[in-house]
Amino acid sequence: MDMNKKFTRAGAVIGGVALCGLLLSACSGGGAAQAADTAPASTTASVPADLGMPAAASSSGSSVLIDKYMFGPDKLTVPVGTTVTWTNNDADQHTVLAKDDTFRSGSLAKGQSFSFKFDRAGSYDYRCSIHPFMVATVVVTQ
Amino acid sequence: MTRRQLLRHATWFGAAVVVTVAGAETISHVLGGSTPGAAADPAALHIVQVSDSHIGFTGPANTDVTGSFAKALADVNKLKVTPDFVMHTGDLTHLSTPAQFDQVHQMMKGVRAGGVFTVPGEHDAVDDHGDKYRQVFGAGTHGDGWYSLDVKGVHVVALVNSLILEKLGHLGQDQIDWVRQDLAGLSADTPILVFSHIPLFAMYPQWGWGTDDAMQVLALLRRFSSVTCLNGHVHQLFNYTDGRITFHSATTTAYPLPKPGDGPGPTPQTLPAGKLKDALGIREVTFRPGGPGPAIADHTLV
Numbered sequence: 383m384d385m386n387k388k389f390t391r392a393g394a395v396i397g398g399v400a401l402c403g404l405l406l407s408a409c410s411g412g413g414a415a416q417a418a419d420t421a422p423a424s425t426t427a428s429v430p431a432d433l434g435m436p437a438a439a440s441s442s443g444s445s446v447l448i449d450k451y452m453f454g455p456d457k458l459t460v461p462v463g464t465t466v467t468w469t470n471n472d473a474d475q476h477t478v479l480a481k482d483d484t485f486r487s488g489s490l491a492k493g494q495s496f497s498f499k500f501d502r503a504g505s506y507d508y509r510c511s512i513h514p515f516m517v518a519t520v521v522v523t524q
Numbered sequence: 525m526t527r528r529q530l531l532r533h534a535t536w537f538g539a540a541v542v543v544t545v546a547g548a549e550t551i552s553h554v555l556g557g558s559t560p561g562a563a564a565d566p567a568a569l570h571i572v573q574v575s576d577s578h579i580g581f582t583g584p585a586n587t588d589v590t591g592s593f594a595k596a597l598a599d600v601n602k603l604k605v606t607p608d609f610v611m612h613t614g615d616l617t618h619l620s621t622p623a624q625f626d627q628v629h630q631m632m633k634g635v636r637a638g639g640v641f642t643v644p645g646e647h648d649a650v651d652d653h654g655d656k657y658r659q660v661f662g663a664g665t666h667g668d669g670w671y672s673l674d675v676k677g678v679h680v681v682a683l684v685n686s687l688i689l690e691k692l693g694h695l696g697q698d699q700i701d702w703v704r705q706d707l708a709g710l711s712a713d714t715p716i717l718v719f720s721h722i723p724l725f726a727m728y729p730q731w732g733w734g735t736d737d738a739m740q741v742l743a744l745l746r747r748f749s750s751v752t753c754l755n756g757h758v759h760q761l762f763n764y765t766d767g768r769i770t771f772h773s774a775t776t777t778a779y780p781l782p783k784p785g786d787g788p789g790p791t792p793q794t795l796p797a798g799k800l801k802d803a804l805g806i807r808e809v810t811f812r813p814g815g816p817g818p819a820i821a822d823h824t825l826v
Contacts, residue, residue, distance in 0.1 A: 450788070450789075450791070451788075451789050451790075451791045452788070452789065473582075473583050473584070474581075474583055474792070475618075475619055477650065477651070481690065486651075488651060489619055489650060489651070509689070509690070509691065511646065511649075511650050511651065511689065512618075512619070512646065512647060512650050513790075514646055514689040514690070514691055514732050515691060515731045515732040515789055515790055516789070517691055
């Protein structure tokens with residue numbers, strides 16, 4: 383977070399989210415403003431309460447962990463109506479950007495998450511817009 | 525020097541100089557010092573390429589990208605010959621924030637050169653298809669930021685292939701149509717120098733190191749006797765030849781990436797202490813009248 387000192391505008395946004403994460407309260411508002419500026423209304427973003435265990439929710443089958451410049455799993459199948467949450471575990475920043483622009487996160491720092499509710503069945507290819515070699519798919523079934 | 529002034533400058537020189545370029549010739553890789561014999565020929569075109577400064581990156585692969593970029597620009601200012609222009613081939617910033625663009629802009633003002641030009645990388649268009657990039661660096665450009673200029677008899681084309689990213693780079697039909705018009709009036713013996721962020725050749729498509737519609741532009745370039753394409757993006761030196769078109773990937777001023785296919789993906793590589801500066805560098809490109817082709821000299825940071 384050295385950047386906060388050097389780059390004031392970026393610092394204001396990222397620092398705000400990070401502080402929010404430390405306080406572990408009222409996170410979703412600030413996070414959503416930062417991460418979902420162009421996303422549909424069904425999108426939310428938040429800092430998970432437990433930064434150390436971002437993969438804990440994977441048992442529900444609706445989480446994607448961004449780790450070592452990969453989306454895991456790179457093909458996730460969920461029933462329609464599921465909210466999928468991506469969490470960045472890398473020190474570098476990542477984004478989640480649907481090929482057809484259905485969903486789009488802002489820049490996610492380590493520990494930050496982005497969520498999107500899939501209301502329509504289909505196959506959604508997405509990538510990290512910062513590292514476009516990172517590609518993956520969410521398959522939404524009826 | 526503005527683009528317009530450079531064009532005037534070019535016209536003035538271009539009238540007196542015939543540049544014959546048969547193909548690119550790489551004189552040295554990762555050597556100290558300046559290009560041998562390049563000094564003090566006012567008819568020669570001297571260019572410096574810097575790339576992938578990633579201002580704003582904070583990972584262990586380089587904890588001081590700002591310092592590295594400053595060192596690279598200081599090295600440019602130490603060259604024996606003041607370049608006609610310096611070209612930054614993209615990923616100026618790491619995350620496209622206004623503060624990061626402003627910092628690059630301010631730093632590049634300190635370069636001693638006839639002009640400073642840029643093309644955007646995908647890190648310069650993380651969330652806005654390059655709008656913030658163009659606010660700072662897009663003056664006088666066409667479309668999403670492409671342009672051309674003529675200097676000392678060489679036709680220079682700067683392309684944008686980092687904005688509409690799937691996995692590979694992409695130029696788009698508007699830009700390809702513009703290139704067709706831009707090249708239409710040129711004689712086949714005009715040396716062509718093309719800059720882009722992402723390689724225009726298929727360096728390693730599995731990692732996105734290629735441009736899906738580049739063949740349409742390369743087809744337009746094949747009638748020219750000498751075409752040199754310089755890119756960034758891959759953070760390492762790499763040469764490729766396709767007929768009369770030569771391609772030269774440049775290194776970075778920020779952090780190395782693995783060799784093509786070496787490991788699971790093109791992720792920042794943390795080198796042993798003291799080794800980083802050997803992976804970073806700047807590139808001199810010299811077109812000498814009557815020479816065999818552009819001399820390309822890559823220098824590590826000194």
